[in-house]
């Protein structure tokens with residue numbers, strides 16, 4: 001099992017949340033059988049809320065900042081978190097754009113923690129100083145991912161479209177690490193590397209830097225260049241993965257790594273995914289999707305939480321999120337959170353339509 005999932009599971013056990021873990025276990029079993037749960041509501045196991053698409057960075061392959069409009073008010077955000085909590089997911093990830101641009105971020109995180117959700121934050125760390133780090137850690141959130149894509153600052157900064165972006169991310173990591181020490185919190189800190197074919201060989205270097213700077217782990221997410229990929233292949237088939245990546249040391253589970261390597265080498269994804277039943281992504285306009293890749297495709301006609309705040313359970317019962325996934329996207333997707341969740345639950349299915357199989361260790 002992925003290291004971070006194990007960490008969150010043990011934390012929930014130590015907090016005495018055995019009843020909610022039991023309910024999640026029942027739903028996970030239902031997912032394995034591809035059947036509705038016998039008791040309790042149907043809903044996601046993993047929810048993600050993008051509280052803004054505004055961002056001070058300009059990453060090469062991201063057009064989210066250009067879509068930044070129609071954000072929810074602070075009060076509306078809290079109502080959305082209440083609605084998500086009623087669905088009973090195990091965890092909620094707060095993401096962006098850059099979530100730090102919203103002053104209400106701390107109250108958003110605190111609300112999710114109050115609901116007993118495993119609460120996670122994704123950030124680039126830009127502008128995160130000592131005081132904000134103290135406030136973030138004080139919310140009691142469970143984990144933070146800081147995005148750093150390369151051990152060499154000039155490469156990271158070029159990808160992220162801003163000079164000093166890598167230094168700011170490492171500063172933020174240091175502030176967060178010191179804050180959790182001072183507050184005696186077990187907040188998990190990870191560096192998330194969006195890995196491209198040109199940077200595969202840098203993974204071991206960045207991992208060493210990240211751990212030395214206070215991170216608990218380095219985690220990989222392959223760059224998903226959906227529009228540029230041909231057919232259902234994300235990259236040309238001749239890309240080779242360095243031998244060092246095949247060894248241990250990364251936060252991703254061995255089974256995930258076994259799957260990511262063929263993906264990075266250009267193979268289509270040989271699995272089906274449970275995200276339409278186990279995931280929920282809410283974008284800043286209230287659009288409802290099963291996962292980040294579906295949300296960023298922004299196909300029209302997605303249901304909206306503003307129209308259906310009290311009927312999210314019904315939406316799940318009738319499988320209302322699957323229709324928002326553009327055709328062909330799943331065949332070129334190795335999204336870390338959904339893949340790792342499916343591996344942990346044992347619900348990863350081989351792709352029936354292509355007959356492709358995944359050989360797991």
Ligand code: SF4
Pocket residue numbers: 055056057058059062063064065096097098124160
């Ligand atoms: S930090 Fe994230 S939201 Fe901002 S431009 Fe980069 S990928 Fe897009």
Ligand code: SF4
Pocket residue numbers: 272273274275276290291292293294325329330331333334335338
């Ligand atoms: S495979 Fe990817 S795009 Fe398809 S449902 Fe899963 S996470 Fe979404």
